[in-house]
Structures are given as C-alpha cells and as structure tokens.
Amino acid sequence: MVDTMNEDELLARTAAEIAGKCQGDTHDSCWKALTDTGFSALRDVGDGGDPMATVTQTALVVTELSKVVCGAPLIGSLLAAEALRLADAEVDEPATVVLGSGLGSLGGSVGWDTASLTHAVTLDNAELALVKLGDPVEAGDFTRGVAERGDLVRGLGAGLRESQLRHWQDFARLLVTADLLGAAEGLFTQAVEYAKQRVQFGRAIGSFQAVQHILARAFTELEAIRSTLAHAAHAIDTGEDPHTAAAVAKAYASEAAVSVVEASIQVFGGVAITWEFPAHLHLRRVVADAALFGTADDLYGLLHDELEGAGR
Structure with missing residues (x-):
C-alpha cells in the first residue's frame, strides 16, 4: 500500500513519536531525538537564506510536543534561532533566549525554556549577545526550565531592527499559541477517552448530556484556536503582515486553552486534582503560557490602540 501522507503529516507523526519518549521529569531523551531529527533547527537558515521549515510546519511540531507538556527546550531554541537568522548572526552552542519584564520581550534577566541548555541569546542595547545561564528559578510551570541570566560570553556583532523585532515577537506569540x-x-483527548470508559449509574459518563455539553464546548474552543493559529502562520509564511493575526491568535488561545483544560479537569472529576495525575501539569502550562508575550487583555488593548491610531 502506498503511503500518501504529505510532508506536514509526516512531520506531525514524527513529532508525536518523539513526544512519546518524554519522561515527564527529565527531557534528555526527547531533546536528543529533537536534535537528531533536526527539529531543533527548523528555523535555521537553509538553502537560499530561507528557514529550513515554514512557520506552519514549525507550529505543527510544537503542538505535538506540547500535547504531553514536554519540557525539552524546543520553543526556546527556535526563538533563539529566529533571532539569529534575522540578525544574520551565529552561535556555536545550543541556546535558548533571555526574556525581559513580564516575559514579553527579548532581553532581560530570565533565561526561559532552559531544560539542559547552558547558554542563551539576549538583546543588550539593541545588539544580540550570548550569555551563560545561571541558577534555576522556581516557576509555576513545573515542566519548563527557567534560570537566571548568567555572565556575558560575547557580543554577536549584530542587532535587530524595529521591524525585525516586531517579526520576532509575532513569531514568538505564534509558537506560544501552538503550545x-x-x-x-492533549488533556482534552484524554478526557474524551475517560468519558467513554468511566461508568457511573450503570452508564458511561460520556452518555450524559451535561458531560457532552462540556466536551462539545471545549472542542469548539480547540478548533477556534487551531483556526486562528493556522491563519497567523499562513500570514507569516506568505509575507503578509502577521501582526494582527498573531496577536489575535495568542489573545484568544490564552483564554480558550485555559477554559479547555478546566473543562477537561471537570470531566475527570476528583482524580484530576491529585499530584499523581498529569492534569495539573497541563493547567500550569496553559496558565504560564497565557502570560507570555502579552496576556489576552494586553493584546486586545494593544490591538484596540493600534486600530484607533490608524483611524479605524
């Protein structure tokens, strides 16, 4: 039988297989698999100066890994690679990024998505620099590494123009939306399966209308996130101005993803609020992501101000 899967489907399937290697408390095996397959280099410069993969393809890989709330530093390394590509700079060490106040801008004091990495790219006085990562920092998301910014290794002799910073932030918002x-x-899928199997009053709980309504609403929210994400990724890939699309996608996902996870927890019932069950890891991830690169209120306010400024 001929395999008719296209390149995007193969990417997603491979990423899902790597996600299956995630151990939860350690991410060495899945990070090695990501580097071995080249997924950590998706936004590195390829032939002709373009990235190795499209933004749409990159978002597919991020989405698959985040279904198991993988803590391998994929997003951080992709954000570092995007900044380096835009500035036409290079580093020899695997690196993530240093983010600023509120974790919304490149440059600051917090190394983000660090896992086993030891270096990060940051922006100092409009110039990119490579720094060491310092001691780990406690964070609400147990699965994603955060560390203090360490000593400067070297300046990279290149900076980012305002338009490039804007592109980088749009890209960052898009990746966090995929996350x-x-x-x-990931948790919604588990909740659906649980609703099929969990029996109460002699019937699977999924047969109860109240449970069906909870899952149906969560499903529509998931599909809306997927749609806004696809639109924003397409805007970047085709050279359109993605700023509004990326902000809308991130703003909507920041609220809807939390709603979906909370609905899934409601379907699971009491088991979902135990430490041993992974639901709290999904909740911690979406709550932390919701604050990255602008909360929903921040982004809706930004868009409102920009529309007013444009006279619309």
Whole structure:
C-alpha cells in the first residue's frame, strides 16, 4: 500500500513519536531525538537564506510536543534561532533566549525554556549577545526550565531592527499559541477517552448530556484556536503582515486553552486534582503560557490602540 501522507503529516507523526519518549521529569531523551531529527533547527537558515521549515510546519511540531507538556527546550531554541537568522548572526552552542519584564520581550534577566541548555541569546542595547545561564528559578510551570541570566560570553556583532523585532515577537506569540493548543488538546483527548470508559449509574459518563455539553464546548474552543493559529502562520509564511493575526491568535488561545483544560479537569472529576495525575501539569502550562508575550487583555488593548491610531 502506498503511503500518501504529505510532508506536514509526516512531520506531525514524527513529532508525536518523539513526544512519546518524554519522561515527564527529565527531557534528555526527547531533546536528543529533537536534535537528531533536526527539529531543533527548523528555523535555521537553509538553502537560499530561507528557514529550513515554514512557520506552519514549525507550529505543527510544537503542538505535538506540547500535547504531553514536554519540557525539552524546543520553543526556546527556535526563538533563539529566529533571532539569529534575522540578525544574520551565529552561535556555536545550543541556546535558548533571555526574556525581559513580564516575559514579553527579548532581553532581560530570565533565561526561559532552559531544560539542559547552558547558554542563551539576549538583546543588550539593541545588539544580540550570548550569555551563560545561571541558577534555576522556581516557576509555576513545573515542566519548563527557567534560570537566571548568567555572565556575558560575547557580543554577536549584530542587532535587530524595529521591524525585525516586531517579526520576532509575532513569531514568538505564534509558537506560544501552538503550545497552548497542544497542551489543551492533549488533556482534552484524554478526557474524551475517560468519558467513554468511566461508568457511573450503570452508564458511561460520556452518555450524559451535561458531560457532552462540556466536551462539545471545549472542542469548539480547540478548533477556534487551531483556526486562528493556522491563519497567523499562513500570514507569516506568505509575507503578509502577521501582526494582527498573531496577536489575535495568542489573545484568544490564552483564554480558550485555559477554559479547555478546566473543562477537561471537570470531566475527570476528583482524580484530576491529585499530584499523581498529569492534569495539573497541563493547567500550569496553559496558565504560564497565557502570560507570555502579552496576556489576552494586553493584546486586545494593544490591538484596540493600534486600530484607533490608524483611524479605524
């Protein structure tokens, strides 16, 4: 039988297989698999100066990994690679990024998505620099590494123009939207299976209308996240101005993903609020992601101000 899967489907399937290697408390095996397959280099410069993969393809991989709330530093390394590509700079060490106040901008004091990495790219006085990562920092998301910014290694002799910073932030919002989608979808899928199997009053709880309504609403929210994400990724890939699309996608996902996870927890009932069950990891991930690169209120306010400024 001929395999008719296209390249995007193969990417997603491979990413799902790697996600299956995630151990929860350690991410060495899945991170090695990501580097071995080249997924950690998806936004590195390829032939002709373009990235190795499209933004749409990159979002597919991020979504699959986040379904198991994988803590391998994929997003951080992709954000570092995007900044380096835009600035036409290079580093020899695997690196993540340093984020600023509120974890919304490149440059600051917090190394984000660090896992086993030891270096990060940051922006100092409009110039990119490579720094060491310092001691780990406690964070609400147990699965994603955060660390103090360490000593400067070297300046990279290149900076980012305002338009490039804007592109980088749009890209960052898009990847976090993909992470929100995956984390919410991963727990939702488990909740659907649980509703089919859990028997109460002699019937599977999924046969109860109240449970069906909870899951139906969560499903529509997931599909809306997926749609806004796809639109924003397409806007970047085709050279359209993605700013509004990326902000809308991130703003909507910041609220909807939390809603989906909370609905899934409601379907699971009491088991979902135990430490041993993974639901709290999904909830921690989406709550933390919701605050990255602008909360929903921040982004809706930003868009409102920009529309007013444009006279619309």
